[in-house]
Amino acid sequence: MKKVHNIYKSKKLIKVSLEYDEHSKIISSITITGDFFLYPEETLDALEFNLIGIKLEKDSIKQKVEKCLSGSEAFGFDSESMTDAILGCLKPKQD
Amino acid sequence: MSFKFSKIRILESGYDSGPWNMALDEVLMGSANYDIPILRLYGWQPPAVSIGYFQSMDEEVDVKKCKQMGIDVVRRITGGGAVLHESELTYSFITKVYPRNILKSYNLICDPVVMCINKLGFNAKFAPLNDITIDNKKVSGNAQTRKKNILLQHGTILLDINVEKMFSVLKISSEKIKDKMINDVKARVMGLNKTFEQVAYELKESFSEKFVAEIIVDNLTLEERENTRNLANEKYTSDSWNWKKK
Numbered sequence: 001m002k003k004v005h006n007i008y009k010s011k012k013l014i015k016v017s018l019e020y021d022e023h024s025k026i027i028s029s030i031t032i033t034g035d036f037f038l039y040p041e042e043t044l045d046a047l048e049f050n051l052i053g054i055k056l057e058k059d060s061i062k063q064k065v066e067k068c069l070s071g072s073e074a075f076g077f078d079s080e081s082m083t084d085a086i087l088g089c090l091k092p093k094q095d
Numbered sequence: 096m097s098f099k100f101s102k103i104r105i106l107e108s109g110y111d112s113g114p115w116n117m118a119l120d121e122v123l124m125g126s127a128n129y130d131i132p133i134l135r136l137y138g139w140q141p142p143a144v145s146i147g148y149f150q151s152m153d154e155e156v157d158v159k160k161c162k163q164m165g166i167d168v169v170r171r172i173t174g175g176g177a178v179l180h181e182s183e184l185t186y187s188f189i190t191k192v193y194p195r196n197i198l199k200s201y202n203l204i205c206d207p208v209v210m211c212i213n214k215l216g217f218n219a220k221f222a223p224l225n226d227i228t229i230d231n232k233k234v235s236g237n238a239q240t241r242k243k244n245i246l247l248q249h250g251t252i253l254l255d256i257n258v259e260k261m262f263s264v265l266k267i268s269s270e271k272i273k274d275k276m277i278n279d280v281k282a283r284v285m286g287l288n289k290t291f292e293q294v295a296y297e298l299k300e301s302f303s304e305k306f307v308a309e310i311i312v313d314n315l316t317l318e319e320r321e322n323t324r325n326l327a328n329e330k331y332t333s334d335s336w337n338w339k340k341k
Contacts, residue, residue: 012176031341032149033154035147035149035175036149036174037173037239039240040241041172041174041240
C-alpha cells in the first residue's frame with residue numbers, strides 16, 4: 001500500500017491524502033480537506049466513502065466525483081478540479 | 096423577491112471563548128422563529144483560531160503554539176478557511192426565510208454589512224462568494240450553512256489585524272513563502288480601526304434598514320445558555336469534533 005498526498009489550488013485549496021494498492025491502484029482510504037464551501041456539507045463524507053474501492057485512474061475517479069457532486073453546490077472547486085486534485089496524488093513530488 | 100421582517104431579535108452576547116461562540120451559533124439555529132430572524136453580535140475572549148468544517152486542525156493550525164499563547168482552537172460548522180479571531184466584531188444571522196440560491200443569500204446578508212461599513216466612512220463592496228472588500232482589501236469574511244431549512248451566516252468585520260501573530264499560529268508549509276505571504280496579506284487585508292461599539296451600532300441600524308424591521312434587543316434565555324454550555328462542553332471542546340478531519 002502506498003500513502004500519497006496532494007495540494008491542489010483551484011479557486012480554493014483542495015488537499016487530498018489517500019492510500020492505494022500500487023498494483024491494482026485501488027483506493028483503500030481517502031481524506032479530502034480544504035477551505036472550500038460545499039452544500040450540503042455531508043456531500044464530502046459521501047464522496048470520500050464512495051471513492052474507497054475505486055481505481056485511481058482518470059475515468060473512474062471522474063465518474064465517481066461527478067455522481068457524488070451532482071445535486072450539491074460547490075464553491076471553490078468543480079468536478080473537474082476535484083478529479084484533478086485526487087489524480088494529482090500520483091504525480092511525483094518536487095522538493 | 097424582497098425580504099422584509101417585522102422584527103429582528105438582537106443579541107449582543109459579549110466576549111466569549113471559541114467553543115462557546117460556536118456552540119451558541121448552533122443553539123440559536125434551533126431558536127429561530129419564522130417571522131423573526133436573529134442577529135447576534137459578539138467578540139472572542141480569549142482570542143481563537145477557528146477552522147472551516149472541511150479543514151484539518153493539524154494541517155492548518157499550530158495547536159501547541161496556540162496553547163502557549165492562550166489562544167483557543169475550534170472547528171466551525173461552516174466551510175471556508177482558518178481565521179484568527181481577535182480584533183473584530185463577529186456577527187451571526189439566523190433565519191428561516193432566505194433565497195434558495197446560495198450566492199443570492201450571501202449577497203443578501205452581506206448587504207447590510209456593506210451598508211454598515213460604508214456608514215463608517217468607507218467604500219466597501221461585496222466580493223462574491225463571501226468577502227467584503229474596501230479598495231480590493233478584504234475587511235470581512237463570511238460563511239454560511241443550512242440545516243433543516245434554517246440558514247446561519249456568520250462573518251467577521253475586522254477592526255484591526257496582526258498579520259505576524261496570525262502567521263505564527265497558522266501553518267504555512269515553507270518558511271520561504273511565509274515572508275512573502277505576510278507582506279501579501281498586509282497588502283490585501285485591512286481593519287476598520289473603529290471600536291466594537293461604533294461598528295455594532297451601525298450594523299444594527301443597517302440590518303434594520305435593509306430588512307425594514309424593528310430591532311428588538313434581547314438576552315439569551317436560560318435554556319439557550321444551558322444548551323450552549325452543554326454543547327460547548329460536549330462538542331466544541333471535543334477532539335472528536337475539532338479533529339474530525341485528520
